[in-house]
Amino acid sequence: MTVGGSGGAVAEHPPPSRTPAVPDAGRRRPLGARLLGPQRRNLWFWAFVGPFAxxxxxxxxVPLAWSVYLSFFDAHNTVSPSGSDFVGLGNYTAMVTNEAFLGSLGTFALFTVFIVPATYALSLGLALMVNRLRIAQAFFRSVFFLPTACSxxxxxxxxxxxxxxxxxxxxANTVLGWFGADGTAWLSTTxxxxxxxxxxxVRLWLQAGxxxxxxxAGLQRISPQLYEAAAVDGARPGWQTFRYVTFPQLRATSVAVVLLLVINxxxxxxEFYNLLSDARGYPPYARPPLVYLYYTALGRDQNLGLGSAGAVILALIIALATVVQARWFGLGRKEE
Structure with a gap:
């Protein structure tokens, strides 16, 4: 405190600030103590999450990493090849030049062209119908969702x-017979x-629900005020409301659905293996990538190295397709 004369003002200076004590930087807490947190607050987190992790x-x-490791070896009938079996990128070169593997990717592309639009349209139509119900909505929601639980x-x-x-x-052939049509060998007719x-x-029945x-969930998040505003602006109930209000508001849900459909x-x-295979084996047509890789890795030759290389290529294709779709649809982009 400083006094400036008999009538001067008294100026007070704040007490000097105290620097908090810095713990010894050289002393580090044990790893177990850091994982458990202060006062063991993370104990229950690790108790529940630990077994799952x-x-x-x-x-x-671990199997994924080992599969990548096997893809660089000539691993016939073994999951632990020796150093002399190292082939580098030979398995990858063999897969990308294999007509059977490329044909399986073509089968996937054709299957995607069929199943993605069909599932999208059917599931959206079911959601619109169930959402408009005023009675027994929970019943019909459960009925359409129930096939999802089926193997x-x-x-x-x-x-x-x-x-x-x-x-x-x-x-199917019984119904065709009612109309005088001949029966069809559905699974062997090419x-x-x-x-x-x-x-x-079968895929539609299993996943549409x-x-x-x-x-x-997306429809129930749309504010009713948007429909009221659209009605005031002259939008007719039905197609116009769906086109200009409902469908744009489902953009984020639509992007997620399309991404999941392509990955699945x-x-x-x-469904491919159990529908088309029989005692004679699998037919030469309609072989998706996983069926081809299954016969490559676990078939007669049991070429686990070649099969692992194909699995890695397929995983990279899935990741690339997901990223491209996400960028195309603007997934995660802030709305203006």
Whole structure:
């Protein structure tokens, strides 16, 4: 404190600030203490997440890393090749020049052209109908979602043995017989390729309900005030309201649905294998990438190195397709 004369003002200076004590930088807490956090606050987090993370790393990431490792070796009938079996990028070169593997990618592209628009339109139509219901909405939502819980293997067997079974039997041929039409060997006829009808319908039945739920969530987020404003502006209920209000508001949901549909199409295996394979093996047509890689890695030759290289190429294609779609649709971009 400073006093400036008898009538001078008294000027007070703040006390000098105290610098907080800095802990010794050389002393680091043990790793276990840092993971548990202060006062063991993270203990329950690790108790619940730890087993899942351990299983994820042990059964997912370790096999993925080992598959990448195998792709650089000539691994026939073994998952632990020696250093003398190292072939570098030879397996990758063999896969990208293999006509059978390229044909399987073409099968995937054709399957995507069929299944993505069909599932998108069907699931969106179901969501619009269920959303307009005023009674029993939960019942119909559950009915359409229920096939999602069914196994792909079980659904494929039902389609093969009960609906599209042979020429003389099956529900489809029975219905055709009512109209005087001849029966069709749905799964073995290649001209025209009726097997696509079987494959696409079973996938539609299995997954349309799941994407319907996603569209329902998007529809319920649309503010009713938008529809009121559209009605004031003269928009007619029905197509105009759907085109100018509903569909634009479902943009984010639509992007997510399309991305998931394309990724799931890449992973198609169960319905193809269980519908088309028999005691004689798998036919030479309609082989998606996973079916081809299955026979490459676990077939007669058991070329695990070549199969692993194909799996890595397929994973890279999926990642590239996802990134391209996300950039194309502006996923994650802030709306202006």
């Amino acid at each position: 351990l299983g994820l790393g042990l059964f997912t990431y 792909y293997v079980v659904a494929a067997v039902i389609w093969k043995l009960s609906i599209f079974n042979g020429v003389r039997f099956g529900l 001209d025209p390729p009726w097997y696509w009808l079987v494959i696409v319908t 799941f994407y319907m739920i996603l569209f329902l 199409a890449f992973q198609a295996f169960d």
